Every structure is written in C-alpha cells, then in structure tokens.
Amino acid sequence: MSITIMRRIKFCAGHRLHRHGGKCEFFHGHNYVADFYVTGDVVDDVGRVIDFADLKRLFKGWLDEHWDHGFVLNESDENGLAAVKIVEPCKYYVLPYNPTAENMAAYLLREVCPQLLAGTGVTATKVVLWESEESFAEASLTQSSGSSDTCGFASAGESR
Numbered sequence: 001m002s003i004t005i006m007r008r009i010k011f012c013a014g015h016r017l018h019r020h021g022g023k024c025e026f027f028h029g030h031n032y033v034a035d036f037y038v039t040g041d042v043v044d045d046v047g048r049v050i051d052f053a054d055l056k057r058l059f060k061g062w063l064d065e066h067w068d069h070g071f072v073l074n075e076s077d078e079n080g081l082a083a084v085k086i087v088e089p090c091k092y093y094v095l096p097y098n099p100t101a102e103n104m105a106a107y108l109l110r111e112v113c114p115q116l117l118a119g120t121g122v123t124a125t126k127v128v129l130w131e132s133e134e135s136f137a138e139a140s141l142t143q144s145s146g147s148s149d150t151c152g153f154a155s156a157g158e159s160r
Contacts, residue, residue, distance in 0.1 A: 004039040004125065007055035011068040015099040018077035027071070027080070030131050034063065034108065037126035038117065050122045058116040072099040101137035105129035109139040 014029035040049030070091030073080045084092045105127045113124030130136040
C-alpha cells in the first residue's frame with residue numbers, strides 16, 4: 001500500500017511569457033501556491049511517510065532561494081533577461097522554456113523534487129501550481145507525456 005500526503009507552499013514571483021502576444025508578455029507577478037504531493041510505501045515508527053516539517057524545509061527552502069521574490073524567465077527571452085539584469089540587486093531564474101504555470105509545475109515535479117527528495121524514501125507524484133485563486137496547472141507522473149519542449153507536458157494553448 002502507498003500513502004500520499006500533500007504540503008502547500010506559498011511564494012511570490014514575477015515572470016513574463018516570451019512571444020505570448022497578449023498581456024502576459026509584459027512583466028507581471030503572481031502570489032503562487034504550490035501543492036506538492038509525495039507518496040511513500042513505508043511509514044516510520046511515528047506513522048509518517050515523511051514529516052511535514054521536512055517537506056516544508058525542502059520545498060520552501062528551494063522556492064525561497066530560487067523563485068520567491070524574483071523573476072522566472074525563458075532562456076530564449078534575451079530582452080527580458082537583459083532587463084532584469086539592469087536592476088541591482090537582481091534575482092532571476094532561467095527556465096529552458098516559457099514560465100507558464102504548466103511548465104513551472106512540470107519543472108518542479110520532474111527536475112526539482114527528485115533532487116530534494118533523494119534519500120527520503122518518498123517520491124513526488126504530483127505538483128499543483130496555483131497562479132491565482134481561479135487558475136492552476138497540475139503536473140502528475142500518472143499523466144501521459146507530451147512535447148519535450150514543455151518538460152514532458154503538452155501545452156494547453158490557453159490565454160492567461
């Protein structure tokens with residue numbers, strides 16, 4: 001039997017969608033909420049697959065260091081990267097694709113979670129990234145893979 005738990009982490013970050021063609025091509029920010037679902041097959045002597053405090057330390061620590069109160073930008077967005085580098089001090093994180101909610105959730109699940117959870121006995125199986133109170137993206141290991149340009153998930157093409 002496997003058991004899944006979820007830890008919610010809140011952070012603030014700016015981004016822009018390179019070549020979006022709409023208002024999301026401008027610099028703007030969100031108060032994000034990330035729900036990290038982790039699964040384990042064994043509980044410890046206390047009855048936990050992992051301590052929620054450990055998940056908070058790992059996930060919030062990474063988000064605070066890399067994305068919180070910074071900008072998340074596409075590596076192809078030369079103009080956007082040049083603009084954020086002008087500001088001192090500056091904080092930005094470069095993704096290999098557009099920082100849509102879909103791509104950010106998939107990046108957290110596929111790239112960040114395995115590194116953070118190595119050796120813990122649990123695996124991240126889903127990340128839900130809330131961009132606003134009305135919209136979120138979900139990346140799940142149980143979903144079928146799509147284009148590798150979007151970290152393994154096909155883009156929905158939905159306007160933001």
